[in-house]
Amino acid sequence: MPMTAENADWFQQTFTQLTDNIGRALLGKTEVIRLALVTMLAEGHLLLEDAPGTGKTALARAIAATVQGSNSRIQFTPDLLPSDITGVTMYDQRTSTWEFHKGPVFASIVLADEINRASPKTQSALLEVMEEGRITVDGVRHDVGRPFMVVATQNPVEQAGTYRLPEAQLDRFLMKTSVGYPDREAAREILSGSAHPDRTQALSPVISAEAVAQMIDLVRENHVDHSIIDYVHSLTEATRDDRDTALGVSTRGAIALVRAVRVFAAAHGRNYATPDDVKALIGPVWCHRLILTPEADFAGTTPEAVIGRALATVPAPQLRGVGA
Numbered sequence: 001m002p003m004t005a006e007n008a009d010w011f012q013q014t015f016t017q018l019t020d021n022i023g024r025a026l027l028g029k030t031e032v033i034r035l036a037l038v039t040m041l042a043e044g045h046l047l048l049e050d051a052p053g054t055g056k057t058a059l060a061r062a063i064a065a066t067v068q069g070s071n072s073r074i075q076f077t078p079d080l081l082p083s084d085i086t087g088v089t090m091y092d093q094r095t096s097t098w099e100f101h102k103g104p105v106f107a108s109i110v111l112a113d114e115i116n117r118a119s120p121k122t123q124s125a126l127l128e129v130m131e132e133g134r135i136t137v138d139g140v141r142h143d144v145g146r147p148f149m150v151v152a153t154q155n156p157v158e159q160a161g162t163y164r165l166p167e168a169q170l171d172r173f174l175m176k177t178s179v180g181y182p183d184r185e186a187a188r189e190i191l192s193g194s195a196h197p198d199r200t201q202a203l204s205p206v207i208s209a210e211a212v213a214q215m216i217d218l219v220r221e222n223h224v225d226h227s228i229i230d231y232v233h234s235l236t237e238a239t240r241d242d243r244d245t246a247l248g249v250s251t252r253g254a255i256a257l258v259r260a261v262r263v264f265a266a267a268h269g270r271n272y273a274t275p276d277d278v279k280a281l282i283g284p285v286w287c288h289r290l291i292l293t294p295e296a297d298f299a300g301t302t303p304e305a306v307i308g309r310a311l312a313t314v315p316a317p318q319l320r321g322v323g324a
């Protein structure tokens with residue numbers, strides 16, 4: 001059933017309440033919060049590349065507290081094993097049965113801190129559950145529940161002893177962004193409250209996890225016109241044909257953008273998507289998916305430049321008579 005204008009109004013109001021509540025813990029970062037919520041409601045996962053101490057953990061905790069969900073933090077290290085993430089089946093001598101002990105991945109919001117410090121085998125264990133929403137241990141499937149979002153972080157400062165995420169694994173993150181340092185006004189307020197640095201403890205739930213699942217189901221039906229679909233496809237082809245790309249945006253990347261656009265439009269109170277929604281999200285959704293040629297990389301070309309050329313060369317459609 002298509003989303004109605006009334007549904008879109010309710011979605012926008014709820015989305016704003018979620019944003020405002022999380023903003024009480026992460027000051028001055030409204031845009032990052034909105035991107036994180038779009039990612040969650042599109043059933044995707046978020047990659048944050050940022051310096052230490054910028055609020056990545058606070059963001060994950062604040063989202064979990066706001067949606068009345070659970071949160072966990074996995075500190076990735078070279079000796080971390082896949083079973084340390086997913087859990088393990090152990091034999092109980094008292095009952096003579098095998099019991100599955102859930103790992104930290106069984107949470108609404110999972111913070112995978114410094115994901116590039118673990119071995120590729122351990123990274124793959126997390127990326128598998130991100131894709132499937134479930135894990136299989138000893139032939140038994142275990143669902144992680146809904147909502148479920150992984151917020152993975154990478155530290156761009158220290159690269160010694162790290163394992164770079166392969167491009168195929170980066171492609172599984174719906175968005176990549178950074179929190180960044182606060183502006184002067186937000187920093188002043190943060191420093192004034194330094195006696196109680198963890199602001200997430202003061203947050204109260206705004207919505208239940210079950211209601212979030214309903215929002216996810218509702219926004220799937222938000223209208224995306226065929227002209228918008230064609231626009232996304234043309235932009236995808238433009239990144240593949242660009243002179244500076246060795247590998248353009250994949251079909252998974254195109255699907256991710258359409259999913260995110262549905263949520264972004266509803267967050268603005270619309271039951272239909274527009275070309276401006278595509279333009280607003282194309283950077284966070286696509287930049288980490290592009291692979292530049294060695295020559296372009298050496299010359300200082302960026303993925304943002306490639307996407308900018310695609311937007312400049314592909315004409316945006318003119319929508320008429322959309323909405324309800």
